[in-house]
Amino acid sequence: MKIIKTDVGILCQYFYPEHVSSATLPTELAIGLKERGLSVEVICGYPNEYQSESKQKVRKKENIDGVIVNRVKYTTFNNKSKVGRMLNFFSFFFSVTTKFFYLKKFSSLIVYSNPPILPLIPYAFNKLFGTRFIFVAFDIWPDNGLKLNGIKENGIIHKLMDFINKRVYGNASDVILLGNEMKEYVIENEIAPNKNNLRVIPNWFSNESAVQNKKVMNEEFKEIKKEYSFIVLYSGNMGSFQDMETILKGILNFKNHQDVFFIFSGHGNKMNDVKEFLTKNAISNSKVFGFLTGQDYIDALTVSDLCLVSLEKGIEGLGVPSKTYGYLAAGKPVLSIMSSRTDIARDLEQFDCGVNVIQGDITGFEKAINKYYTDPLLQKTASVNARKLYEAKYTKDISVGKYHEMITGKNPNSEKMWRTDYVQR
Numbered sequence: 001m002k003i004i005k006t007d008v009g010i011l012c013q014y015f016y017p018e019h020v021s022s023a024t025l026p027t028e029l030a031i032g033l034k035e036r037g038l039s040v041e042v043i044c045g046y047p048n049e050y051q052s053e054s055k056q057k058v059r060k061k062e063n064i065d066g067v068i069v070n071r072v073k074y075t076t077f078n079n080k081s082k083v084g085r086m087l088n089f090f091s092f093f094f095s096v097t098t099k100f101f102y103l104k105k106f107s108s109l110i111v112y113s114n115p116p117i118l119p120l121i122p123y124a125f126n127k128l129f130g131t132r133f134i135f136v137a138f139d140i141w142p143d144n145g146l147k148l149n150g151i152k153e154n155g156i157i158h159k160l161m162d163f164i165n166k167r168v169y170g171n172a173s174d175v176i177l178l179g180n181e182m183k184e185y186v187i188e189n190e191i192a193p194n195k196n197n198l199r200v201i202p203n204w205f206s207n208e209s210a211v212q213n214k215k216v217m218n219e220e221f222k223e224i225k226k227e228y229s230f231i232v233l234y235s236g237n238m239g240s241f242q243d244m245e246t247i248l249k250g251i252l253n254f255k256n257h258q259d260v261f262f263i264f265s266g267h268g269n270k271m272n273d274v275k276e277f278l279t280k281n282a283i284s285n286s287k288v289f290g291f292l293t294g295q296d297y298i299d300a301l302t303v304s305d306l307c308l309v310s311l312e313k314g315i316e317g318l319g320v321p322s323k324t325y326g327y328l329a330a331g332k333p334v335l336s337i338m339s340s341r342t343d344i345a346r347d348l349e350q351f352d353c354g355v356n357v358i359q360g361d362i363t364g365f366e367k368a369i370n371k372y373y374t375d376p377l378l379q380k381t382a383s384v385n386a387r388k389l390y391e392a393k394y395t396k397d398i399s400v401g402k403y404h405e406m407i408t409g410k411n412p413n414s415e416k417m418w419r420t421d422y423v424q425r
């Protein structure tokens with residue numbers, strides 16, 4: 001009797017109801033592929049770290065909008081500790097291996113780069129059974145660990161990741177990278193032995209419908225909007241990959257400005273540095289919020305007039321700050337701090353919806369803020385253009401559609417679908 005296989009299996013550590021982007025994106029991809037006619041099942045970790053405050057009890061197996069979700073339990077040591085994080089990685093990896101025979105039912109496996117050892121499982125299935133697998137690289141290991149001095153060069157982890165990369169990048173039917181700078185990086189650094197299996201598919205913003213409603217519910221944000229005519233928002237991670245120094249030095253000339261207010265929202269190892277800087281310099285027209293989710297985050301977006309995104313120098317190519325897509329979906333001009341070779345910098349110039357400055361360019365940062373603060377008409381035009389950019393390149397429908405066409409083989413080499421490079425000027 002012929003076995004009917006499930007079209008797609010998705011392997012990821014985080015999934016609904018966890019609320020970080022690394023959970024939301026696989027969730028929406030799974031449902032999106034199901035809506036397009038594919039049978040989809042998920043093997044993921046049992047929610048813990050990023051679960052909502054309600055801490056509702058979650059079943060180990062359930063059906064979510066037609067997608068079968070299988071959750072495995074693993075250790076939950078402190079992820080901020082290097083040892084704890086590594087133990088969690090390996091614990092999750094071994095928990096997924098208990099599903100070994102279950103995984104044989106899939107025609108294709110999609111695996112994410114978190115945790116970085118997880119792709120070894122679909123690689124093994126590819127070798128044993130010829131199972132097709134697609135590798136989604138949210139970041140580039142071990143290079144990001146080396147950049148952050150989180151691992152030792154030529155140490156055990158470095159050598160392990162090189163071992164994994166050679167097999168995963170070389171044997172995956174498709175390697176998904178989030179931006180053209182990531183594609184250039186893996187080619188230039190000889191991480192990917194096969195250029196032909198590299199695809200650029202950006203992430204997307206997960207709450208588009210909410211940003212269309214301009215009503216603000218949060219009372220504190222209402223008061224800020226009443227008092228200040230121009231609000232600048234930084235949201236998301238304030239970690240080792242983000243250039244917070246340029247931003248903080250840049251806002252000194254706006255210290256206690258009567259019309260300009262700075263909102264910082266997120267988490268990360270630089271968050272306390274931001275708080276200390278604002279306090280030390282008595283910058284009263286600013287506030288650091290925690291990690292905002294749901295309506296509170298939408299309200300922060302709604303009241304803002306300009307949004308910030310940054311990368312430390314030399315980090316470009318190791319990942320793409322997906323927070324930008326939420327800014328664009330809300331129709332907000334963007335001030336980016338990163339290399340001009342990134343997709344974000346090129347997009348802002350091409351669509352005239354923001355400004356990019358190089359790390360350390362304090363004068364350029366100040367000029368960019370004043371550019372929109374002093375010209376409401378220019379700000380309005382840039383806002384319209386930001387939304388046009390989002391609709392042209394970064395909607396969920398566009399990116400999920402690319403995954404679907406890649407999996408099904410419908411026009412996989414379509415020039416319109418895959419051409420995401422830029423003309424050099």
